[in-house]
Amino acid sequence: MAWLRVHFHSETLRMPTAMEVLLPQRGEGPRMTVDLGPYPTLYLLHDLGEDQTAWMRRSSIERYAEGRPLAVVMPAGHRSWYADMAFGRNYSRFIAEELPAFCERMYPLSNLREHRYVAGCGMGGFGAVTAALRAPERFALAASFSGALDAAGAAERLPPELARDVFGDEGRSGSSDAFAAAQALSATNRPRPDIALWCGIGDPVRDDNVRFRDSAASLGLTVVYEEGPGEPGWASWDRCVERLIDRLAPRVPVRQGGTSQWR
Numbered sequence: 001m002a003w004l005r006v007h008f009h010s011e012t013l014r015m016p017t018a019m020e021v022l023l024p025q026r027g028e029g030p031r032m033t034v035d036l037g038p039y040p041t042l043y044l045l046h047d048l049g050e051d052q053t054a055w056m057r058r059s060s061i062e063r064y065a066e067g068r069p070l071a072v073v074m075p076a077g078h079r080s081w082y083a084d085m086a087f088g089r090n091y092s093r094f095i096a097e098e099l100p101a102f103c104e105r106m107y108p109l110s111n112l113r114e115h116r117y118v119a120g121c122g123m124g125g126f127g128a129v130t131a132a133l134r135a136p137e138r139f140a141l142a143a144s145f146s147g148a149l150d151a152a153g154a155a156e157r158l159p160p161e162l163a164r165d166v167f168g169d170e171g172r173s174g175s176s177d178a179f180a181a182a183q184a185l186s187a188t189n190r191p192r193p194d195i196a197l198w199c200g201i202g203d204p205v206r207d208d209n210v211r212f213r214d215s216a217a218s219l220g221l222t223v224v225y226e227e228g229p230g231e232p233g234w235a236s237w238d239r240c241v242e243r244l245i246d247r248l249a250p251r252v253p254v255r256q257g258g259t260s261q262w263r
Contacts, residue, residue, distance in 0.1 A: 011098065020052050040248070042070060047124055087164065114251065140251070195221060
C-alpha cells in the first residue's frame with residue numbers, strides 16, 4: 001500500500017491540519033486483485049492524547065488493509081472530542097463534511113454512501129458514532145471501540161477546562177451527544193447507518209455503551225454490540241480494527257475478470 005502523510009488547510013477548522021492516508025497500489029495483493037479505484041474508504045479516528053499517526057504507530061492497520069481495495073484515512077482530531085466545540089473548532093462538521101469531500105477530490109475514492117465507513121477508539125469512537133448519526137447520508141457504518149458515547153459522562157472525566165471548551169458550561173452539548181443524535185435521527189426519514197460497538201468487560205465506559213445500545217435499538221437503529229476481556233487499550237483496539245476490516249469485506253467491490261463484483 002501507499003502511505004501518504006498529508007498536510008493541508010481546512011476551511012472548516014480555519015487552520016492547517018494533517019492526516020495519514022493508506023491507498024491500495026495496483027497489483028496482486030495476498031487476498032485479491034486490486035483495481036485503480038474508486039475505493040471505499042474507512043475514516044479512522046484516534047483517541048484523546050493521540051494524533052493522526054496513532055493508528056499507524058500503535059496498530060497493524062497497514063498490514064490488515066494490505067491487498068484489499070480499501071483506503072484508510074486517519075485525520076488529526078487533537079483534543080476536540082470530534083465535536084462542534086462550544087468554545088473551539090467545528091470538528092464534527094469537519095469529519096462529516098469537509099474531510100470526505102477533500103479526500104474524494106484528491107484521491108480515487110468512491111463518493112457513494114455505501115462505500116464510506118467511520119470508526120475510532122475512545123474519543124474517536126464517540127466521534128465516529130456521532131458523525132454517522134449526524135450525517136447518515138454520508139456514512140453507511142460507524143464502529144466504536146471503547147467509545148465514550150455519553151457526553152455528560154465524558155465531561156465528568158475530562159479536565160474542567162477541556163470539558164468546558166468541548167461541551168460548554170453545562171457539561172453537555174446536544175450537537176455532540178450520541179444519545180441526542182440517535183433520538184434526532186429516529187424522528188426523520190433519513191438513512192440509518194449500521195453501528196458496531198465493542199467494549200472490554202472492565203472498561204469504564206461499558207455501562208454507557210450498554211445504555212446506548214439499548215437506547216439506539218429501541219429507536220430502530222441497527223446496533224451490533226460485543227464485549228471482550230481486558231481493559232481498553234491498543235492491544236484490544238488492534239484486534240477490533242482487524243475484525244472490522246474483515247467484516248467490511250462483503251461491502252467492498254472486488255474487480256475480477258474486468259467486472260466489479262461483490263464478495
